[in-house]
Amino acid sequence: MNFHTRKWIKPEDLNPNGTLFGGSLLKWIDEEAAIYAIVQLDNQRVVTKFISEINFVSSARQSDIIELGITATDFGRTSITLRCEVRNKVTHKSILTIDKLVFVNLGEDGLPAAHGKTAITYAKDRVQD
């Protein structure tokens, strides 16, 4: 799993108890996962279809640096299934896990469309000279 995005926890990200607000974290994850799906499916028209159980494993606090990891676990006909883990960048302590985030590839008509992808591609394979 690659941990691309790092976040520095700031006062506006906290809940009234002084720990990272779950809603802020879920917003970051949805965007990170959508970008991952867009890149893997090579299509800007993808939507979040389904998110499985969210396990808030431990809290993060102000000034912590966290990192968001996403990987593809399954390529369907029109969908892609991702797994997510968020951890503390320094200690690697797990903060959150989501086993399944399903994104659907849409055509120009806004309906599910076959994406034709079957495996993860990497930046070095995608970047053209």
Ligand SMILES: CC(=O)SCCNC(=O)CCNC(=O)[C@H](O)C(C)(C)COP(=O)(O)OP(=O)(O)OC[C@H]1O[C@@H](n2cnc3c(N)ncnc32)[C@H](O)[C@@H]1OP(=O)(O)O
């Ligand atoms: C990044 C964002 O924030 S996007 C904003 C939030 N998301 C949205 O607004 C999406 C709203 N939902 C929709 O528009 C519709 O549900 C659509 C277009 C995504 C899908 O419509 P559906 O009628 O469910 O399509 P369909 O039945 O053909 O399923 C499409 C794919 O999703 C999969 N799927 C459908 N329901 C589920 C589910 N509950 N769990 C997991 N996968 C599912 C199907 O298996 C299929 O995948 P496959 O082709 O790889 O086998």
